[in-house]
Amino acid sequence: MIVHFYTRPGCHLCEDARLMLKLVQEDISFEIKEINIEENDELHEKYMLMIPVVELENNIIQYGQIDYATILDALLP
Template identity: 30%
Template sequence: MSDQPRVRLYSRAGCHLCDQARVVVEKVCAELGESFDEVDIDGDPVLREKFTDEVPVTFVDGSQHDFWRVDETRLRTALTR
């Protein structure tokens, strides 16, 4: 079993969509007993280049799940499969 969180949120400071996505991710993960981590894309030139126009970007179990907005129902479904 991995100690890695199942959900990763790629974000950047000052991003209102990132703030909204974080609220949804925190809520769903807390309800389901899952953990998540968050990575600031501006700290890594490769991530900044890859995701700059799509943040926030969420990954579930290593695969891209959403970008711009996080749908609470869709995230919950992905985590309970």
């Protein structure tokens, strides 16, 4: 399972979200694919007001304030 994590440098919410994803990763096995939206104009336009964004299989799980329970529930089988 690959979770896409949209972020950009200097984003404090992104740093918190990264830590939250790593906490969830301790309970469920998944890969985090971190994507810097500033490297892609289309992604930057799409997510610039939403980051951080956590996405699984093209579905946004959560954005902005990322919490453990929401991510865990979305990734459980």
